[in-house]
Amino acid sequence: LKNLQALAADVSSLETLDAIYVADQGTDLVESRDGFEQVAKDLGDKLHYIKQPNLGGAGGFTRGLYEVAGHTATEHANVLFMDDDVLLEPDLVIRMTAFSNRAANPIIVGGQMLNLFHPNQLHVGAEYARLNTLEPGQPVEHSLTTADLLGVDEETLKPNRQERRLDAGYNGWWSCLIPYEVVQATGYPMPFFFQWDDAEYSYRARAHGFPTVTLPGAGVWHADFHMKDWDEWHRYFNLRNSIITAALHSPFNLNLLSRVLLAQLVRYLLGMQYGLSATLIKAVEDFLEGPEILRDGGVEAMQEIRRIRDQYPETKRHKATDVPGIASNDIGIINSAPPPSRTAVVLIKRLLDQTRGRHRYGLGAVPADEAHWWHTSLFGTVVVTDANQDGVRVRSYDRAKTLDLAKRGIRVIQRLRKEGAAVQERYLSAVPELTSRENWTRLYGL
Incomplete structure (x- = not known):
């Protein structure tokens, strides 16, 4: 609701947007909140409020791609994903859209994440994943990491600067712009519910010739990752x-x-x-x-x-x-x-x-x-x-x-070593169907 209000109050950003999709998957509905009726009036026809089954972050973000791609006249569109719990600077919309529109070829444009509880601190300038060892969030070489953007570099004692060109492996979907051309070639996200959907999509897009850029000067504030507990169901x-x-x-x-x-x-x-x-x-x-x-x-x-x-x-x-x-x-x-x-x-x-x-x-x-x-x-x-x-x-x-879980764990990891290659082939074969529009139509119950 706060992010919708921020967009409604910023004329320049609002003029950049053709449509705003809210995929509400909860039981505590956004439309039930004080202030929603007014912001819906302020946004007018641009607001598309959708209630759907809870399919996690992947299902929520994909709904935006699904709706835009459903228009038969669509030849080009920039679809900007954004978490619902970020602190939004509306100018982000202008910066990311302008950069995308001026790119020589279609690319995924990521916004940076700044730490909400340490507002001057950049999470990471650009990141990649070590896929085979299951390690996301690895800083690209020369990338600023948990850096005070108003501070100085500890080695050079000069102000921290972001201008160096970096090649990101992927960008988190706290704010990430995907041109429609990428969707046409790459397909839709995997129905992962959430976690790793952003990384998988960027690596799949790169295989189709679309790299990812994390754009300095465009970002949102998101709750610091180090304040999220690791031992949770997710x-x-x-x-x-x-x-x-x-x-x-x-x-x-x-x-x-x-x-x-x-x-x-x-x-x-x-x-x-x-x-x-x-x-x-x-x-x-x-x-x-x-x-x-x-x-x-x-x-x-x-x-x-x-x-x-x-x-x-x-x-x-x-x-x-x-x-x-x-x-x-x-x-x-x-x-x-x-x-x-x-x-x-x-x-x-x-x-x-x-x-x-x-x-x-x-x-x-x-x-x-x-x-x-x-x-x-x-x-x-x-x-x-x-x-x-x-x-x-x-x-x-x-x-x-301890003994029971150790035995079970060793057994299943041994199974992975023996059966993993055959299972891998099944996943590779299933990607076109899993990431198709028809599959997401089924999941949305449409």
Whole structure:
């Protein structure tokens, strides 16, 4: 609602826009809010308010492409994706549209992200993903990263500047402009529900000859990523969709990928994150199910992963002043040591100690940014602050869960090594159908 009001109040930006699509997938509808009726009048015929099933971010963003492409007269259009929870500077619309219209060839134009809670701070100047190791958000070489745009470079002591040309691998869909020509050649986004839909689309578009540019001086403010907790249900989509993207756009070295997943699983188990371990296992299992897992756009998967995680107590958030069974005056903060210099040796030692039921600390509290596996594995029970600072979670060592999840995890990762290449071929074959207009018509129930 605030972003619609910002656009309605900025004449120049509003004149640049032919249409504004709002895909409302919630139960707390935008149209029920005070102020919507007035902003709808202010925007007039340009506003298209659509209610649809909850198909996640991918389904919401794709609806805009779907509506624009549905006009038979469409030869060219710039479709600008934007998150609903950003702080918008309306001039963004003018800058990104002008840049796109002056490009020699059609390109994806990304807006930058600035950190909402640190307003002078740029998240990253341009980024790419290490696909085979499932690592998004990697800064392009020479890119500014968590940089104070009003500050100075620590090496040169000169003001930070963004003018250097950088080649982005992809751009987050907090603000991202996609010309219609790209859609004609590339198709629609994958029905991923959310997470990695932006990266997959940019890498697919690049394969069709359309690069991505992250445009300096055009951006939105978005909640700082470091204040989002990693151990949430959406981690399932992050993992599952990253493996699918790797299968589609990387060499898909299954030995390397298996080592990456096994290392993640071991760290989660050592850190007593049993729900997160189960989340990883479910993500790999569902990848191995093949493209059929995407047929409903992710609705069933969202419900199922929430049910699975609900079985693990450490996934529950509590008030810091009301931790079940633990009085606040019984807990002291125990800070982490620096990262170990001999990681493998420390990892084996922690595994042996946990297996034998040896814990250096019976109970303690740990801040979010110090909740490393080598530290939390020293506790019998540890109270860990959430990254968003809104609450805490209680992790307690459970030998039975550790052994069960370890066995299940090793089995499914072994399956990935054996079956992954055949499953990859199924995903590659399914892309044209999954990203077709007909598939999205079906998902929208139209």
